[in-house]
Amino acid sequence: MHDLTLRPITGGDELDLFNQLPYTLNHELADDLVERRRRPEWMWVAVRGDRVLARLAWWTNAGDDTPFLLDILDLDDTAADRVDIGVRLLRTAMATVVPPGTRPPEYLRDIPSDWREVAPARRVVEDRLAVVERVGAHPFVERLRFQWNPGTPVPEPNGRLTFRTPHDTEELLDLMTRVLDGTLDAHSQDSLTRLSAREAAVEHFEEELAHYRGPRDWWRVATLPGGAPVGFVTPARNDYNPIIGYIAVLPEHRGNGYVDDILAEGTRVLAAQDVPRIRAATDLGNTPMANAFLRAGYDNFERTVNLVWDQP
Incomplete structure (x- = not known):
């Protein structure tokens, strides 16, 4: 671990670095920074050389000054020590971002609907959960996400209500x-x-x-x-x-x-x-x-x- 650099990004100029690791939220991050739903000091990376091995970020409602959710935690899935790196990064970042004596913000992760049935997806999810649990969190709830698409029929009012x-x-x-x-x-x-x-x-x-x-x-x-x-x-x-x-x-x-x-x-x-x-x-x-x-x-x-x- 001695060759790791753990730090927040400097700003929007380092989004390409932060986005070396893929996630479905990457396209939203630039606007989040502009709208101050995210802050550079809440977006951390673990870097070895020029390679990002782990990253994390907190989110908040626009206008608020404290982080509301930890919703990004990604690991380089080719790194054998990825979970250990993630644990070290999360502990280091939390010590700076989360005020002493306060409850850390909830961790939320979007995951595939079939993550338990698909081995690669399960490993990705379980690695990230392992990081957060090793830093003291525990499972709270799993939620289903739904999407309605245009063209899907919508029933007409039936008069009951x-x-x-x-x-x-x-x-x-x-x-x-x-x-x-x-x-x-x-x-x-x-x-x-x-x-x-x-x-x-x-x-x-x-x-x-x-x-x-x-x-x-x-x-x-x-x-x-x-x-x-x-x-x-x-x-x-x-x-x-x-x-x-x-x-x-x-x-x-x-x-x-x-x-x-x-x-x-x-x-x-x-x-x-x-x-x-x-x-x-x-x-x-x-x-x-x-x-x-x-x-x-x-x-x-x-x-x-x-x-x-x-x-x-």
Whole structure:
């Protein structure tokens, strides 16, 4: 290891160096730097000579000053000591980037949907997970990523539900609070171990929904013909794609198939904008939501794995 150099990149001028290792996010990095979703001091490389053997990078919402996710961790898969190099790089970078006494940001990795069945893909995933686990993280959740493509049929409204925009943020927060009862979402379940349902809803709103770029008049509350809310969906744009950001059915209305009607409405809202795709995700264990996406013609094109560190 004595011949390794571990350092952050100097700026956008070193993106070619950083991108020596391939990943599906490489094409986004230049814009991320411009928009300050990434910072050069959060993008580290392990270099031997002129060869990058490992790299990592944190991401945050534009305008925030602290890293929110560790979402890039790549290794040169031809290097016999790649996992050891990755461990050394991550420990060194974390000592500089993560403030002492604070919980490191969650690690998230996009992976092939069939990664367990394809030996080369499995080795790539397991090597990266080994690095993060050796630096103290543990598995938290695996998620399914879905994509709807233009031309996929979208059902017409069937009249069971009507849709309107939320009256205001307070109404949406009230609905977000109510749907946490019986939630199958791992992040929501974790939030409820340390926060009240209302506090968890506010945290979710402030950390995610408040950063959506699409107009809020795309958001929909689903109601019965008499006006009683059944659930909601927040079609939106994040920094990269049109998305189904949050979709949920109130506990007292679950089991009636309303999720299909609500998802169809969210898809219609975005499809009307002539979008090139729609992205969505749900936990592997949230079988009802995963099946709803499949019924609606969304393809499970990828997965993500999430690992977390315990509170210090």
